[in-house]
Amino acid sequence: MKVFKFGGASASTIDRIKHLPGIIKSFSGEKILIVISAMGKTTNALEKVAEAFYDNRKEDALQLFNVVKQNHLTTAKYLLVKNYNATEKAFADLFTEVEWLLHDKPVREFDYYYDQIVCAGELFSTTILSAYLNEEGITNKWIDVRDVFRTDENFRDANIDWAFTENKVKENVMPLFNDFDIVITQGFIGSTDENESTTLGREGSDYSAAVFANMLNAESQTIWKDVEGVMNADPKQFPEAQLISELNYDEVIEMAYYGAQVIHPKTIKPLQNKGIPLHVKCFLDASLPGTVIYKKSIRNLPPIIVLKQDQALLHLHSKDFSFVGESLTANLYNIFSEIKIKPNLIQSGAVNLQVCIDDRQEKVEKLAASASEIFDVQIEKGLTLLTIRHYKQETLTKLTEGKAIVLKQQSAETVQVLMK
Ligand code: ASP
Ligand code: MG
Numbered sequence: 147m148k149v150f151k152f153g154g155a156s157a158s159t160i161d162r163i164k165h166l167p168g169i170i171k172s173f174s175g176e177k178i179l180i181v182i183s184a185m186g187k188t189t190n191a192l193e194k195v196a197e198a199f200y201d202n203r204k205e206d207a208l209q210l211f212n213v214v215k216q217n218h219l220t221t222a223k224y225l226l227v228k229n230y231n232a233t234e235k236a237f238a239d240l241f242t243e244v245e246w247l248l249h250d251k252p253v254r255e256f257d258y259y260y261d262q263i264v265c266a267g268e269l270f271s272t273t274i275l276s277a278y279l280n281e282e283g284i285t286n287k288w289i290d291v292r293d294v295f296r297t298d299e300n301f302r303d304a305n306i307d308w309a310f311t312e313n314k315v316k317e318n319v320m321p322l323f324n325d326f327d328i329v330i331t332q333g334f335i336g337s338t339d340e341n342e343s344t345t346l347g348r349e350g351s352d353y354s355a356a357v358f359a360n361m362l363n364a365e366s367q368t369i370w371k372d373v374e375g376v377m378n379a380d381p382k383q384f385p386e387a388q389l390i391s392e393l394n395y396d397e398v399i400e401m402a403y404y405g406a407q408v409i410h411p412k413t414i415k416p417l418q419n420k421g422i423p424l425h426v427k428c429f430l431d432a433s434l435p436g437t438v439i440y441k442k443s444i445r446n447l448p449p450i451i452v453l454k455q456d457q458a459l460l461h462l463h464s465k466d467f468s469f470v471g472e473s474l475t476a477n478l479y480n481i482f483s484e485i486k487i488k489p490n491l492i493q494s495g496a497v498n499l500q501v502c503i504d505d506r507q508e509k510v511e512k513l514a515a516s517a518s519e520i521f522d523v524q525i526e527k528g529l530t531l532l533t534i535r536h537y538k539q540e541t542l543t544k545l546t547e548g549k550a551i552v553l554k555q556q557s558a559e560t561v562q563v564l565m566k
Contacts, residue, residue, distance in 0.1 A: 474499075510525065
């Protein structure tokens with residue numbers, strides 16, 4: 147058994163979607179569970195629908211939703227012949243579900259409505275792709291993952307009820323492979339025990355696929371992307387970025403932690419726990435070797451570069467010149483946990499602390515407000531955080547040339563520089 151995940155980029159245009167049948171046919175005879183994200187930028191578009199609805203701009207919400215709807219109908223028209231009518235019917239039910247909700251008035255919290263609306267993207271994409279693959283001779287079974295993935299009610303960042311879900315996978319999903327080689331389902335979404343839809347956090351489909359891989363005891367997971375594999379830097383920022391052909395779980399966790407947009411950070415644990423290798427491959431050219439991530443010690447990695455723009459640095463100074471000891475520090479960490487902030491860098495001195503976080507207005511304001519009860523607070527914005535793992539001095543020199551360095555932290559493996 148294998149698990150595949152196709153991201154939004156692999157289903158963003160008709161041309162791209164047409165790569166899928168060939169890839170899947172090249173694994174003919176294998177049992178594969180396929181997890182698919184929403185097409186292209188659908189999730190962003192649905193976020194706008196949720197915002198308009200919550201702002202009581204009902205007409206806007208309906209109109210924005212209509213654009214999403216028409217896009218999917220057009221895609222279905224291009225791809226389907228035999229199955230078009232059946233798909234249109236399936237769509238009608240999904241559309242109505244969202245439209246009914248849009249006619250209500252919001253009475254609950256935003257995150258709840260966000261999940262009820264945004265989850266539609268994955269349901270649309272998998273409905274089309276399942277029908278399309280069936281037409282292309284790849285007989286498959288579509289399932290609604292909300293009948294399988296049980297979560298808590300932490301809308302927009304829901305946590306999977308592992309025992310319940312594992313049981314569902316074993317009892318309801320596993321047996322489908324007696325009759326089908328291919329099962330198609332959604333990433334990113336789940337459901338509470340009240341049948342309310344939930345989402346697992348943006349870009350969460352990689353994680354959904356890993357949960358399936360773990361629970362199905364898959365031999366491997368493959369994430370199909372529009373890039374060659376995992377690179378040592380973002381090729382959009384660094385044209386000379388190079389492919390890394392092998393990585394281990396630890397390195398990928400570290401890369402994700404420092405902000406590399408490679409794989410959703412939660413993806414590794416379910417795979418590592420069962421020793422399941424993760425392949426990252428290019429759906430545009432499946433003959434390229436890609437990257438494999440597994441349990442192995444790997445030497446001689448190139449410098450791995452992560453650049454995070456839009457950083458804010460909070461300078462915290464103890465009010466009465468008392469030392470920044472364990473109790474002040476503990477207070478500060480409690481604040482992080484209350485407002486759900488993950489600092490990207492912290493440096494402490496005798497009477498001051500510096501905390502670097504992503505410059506998200508609302509979070510920065512909340513942190514500054516809470517911290518100002520114990521510290522004098524100053525905020526510096528417009529900074530960039532450079533992280534290099536396995537750094538060489540020459541790389542560091544080159545990347546910081548002409549920049550004013552605000553803060554620097556260095557260990558044997560990793561150097562971080564906050565710069566202007
Ligand atoms: N469609 C969701 C998103 O764009 C989930 C995913 O792509 O993994 O965030
Ligand atoms: Mg995506």
